[in-house]
Amino acid sequence: MKSMTGYGFAQKNFDGRVLCVEIKSVNKKHVDIFFKMCRDFLSYEDTLKKNILNKIKRGRVSVHIFFDKEASSEKVEISLNKDLARQSYDLIQELLKDLNLKQEVPIQHYPKFQDFFQNPIANDRKILSVEELSDVLDSALDLFDQARLKEGACLQKDLLQRIFSVQEMFNQIEGRVDLVKNAYREQIEKNVRDLVKDLRFDEGRVLTEVAIFANKIDISEEITRFNIHINNFKDSVENAKDAVGRRFDFLLQELHREINTISSKCSDAKISELAVDIKCELEKIREQVQNIE
Structure with a gap:
């Protein structure tokens, strides 16, 4: 049994660059996988998704793939593409003039145009292959799966305890069915005697009334089905x-x-009273089941 919530993290060094893969999930009826990664890896998404679907059937899964800049030993050299920056600035000014806008684009907004800045080392480095990326992803998936199995074991233990509690309460209901029928018969006989006092009354009629009531309150089918379902659940x-x-x-x-x-x-x-207690316990079980894949 696996929980739908889990966390896994793995990293690997590639020529001084530390690639990190972080996986986390929350509850959801169906499976949804969301990626957050750099543009170099976007073409790998379908392959990576297939790898994940081999281990995950339900839940909302978030996968974050990134390079750890602090852990990486790769030298970073940033330069400004001045020609591109000037051309972009001129085009923006021309657009503002055409639109008859008086405002200026603040200088702090320009760093958002990533193409203005170049990293010669980054441009020359090799892009990781889908196999290399999948290797790190698989390591993160293994840890992610272990976390889900560990939490699933705790959920399994809790569910078994609650099922045992439900079964005990239901056994008490089964034990009261005949008592209720007998009590009703005695009550009818008492009521009839109080009404007719010394007069004789039709014993057969009393038995008929009891039989009619017994048929109305007969829960033998429900008891059988409940026991079948609870045993199947267990x-x-x-x-x-x-x-x-x-x-x-x-x-x-x-x-x-x-x-x-x-x-x-x-x-x-x-x-x-027992039925209410059972429904409360079943509701607690239902809440726990929402966490199970």
Whole structure:
């Protein structure tokens, strides 16, 4: 079982330049992958995305690929392309004049035009290949996957404890079903005796009323289905492989449906109380399931 939230970071030195890959993810029903990287690597995006999809099935994944300037030993030499800067300045002034604008472009805005500045060393250096980049990405993915597995193990333990709690409360509901039927029969007989006092009453009619009520409050089918779903949920948690979050979502919906039906059919105060407690616990489980891939 894996969590949808995780973090992984890897770096590697390439001729004095330290390439870093940072991966982090948050919950989402479907998989979305977002890249933040320099222009040299934009053409690699499809290949990198395929590598990530081999390990990730759900979640919003952010991938940041960058060079660590502080850790890199590469010498940085920046020069100004004066000719390009002058031409750009003249064109901007001409545009302002054509638009009849009185304002000036502040000098601090010009450094944003990156083409004005050149790094001769950067221009001569080799662009990393997709294989070199994928190697660092795979290292980050391995650490990212380990973090998700570690958190997934904690979620698995918590889910099993909550499932056990739900099962215990549901067992109490099962144990009260016959008691509720018997109590209703006794109450009907008492009410009839109080009404007719010394008169004889039709025992068969009382049994018929009890049978009608028993049929209305019969939750045997709901009990069977609830037990099937809770056992399936437990087995899925214990033997979780690959992406199981959607399966958990479905089973929780079914468990909610059955416990709601049981609660509406039974007028017993204790069963109603237990049903509310079970629904609260199922809601806590649902919140945890939102973190599972």
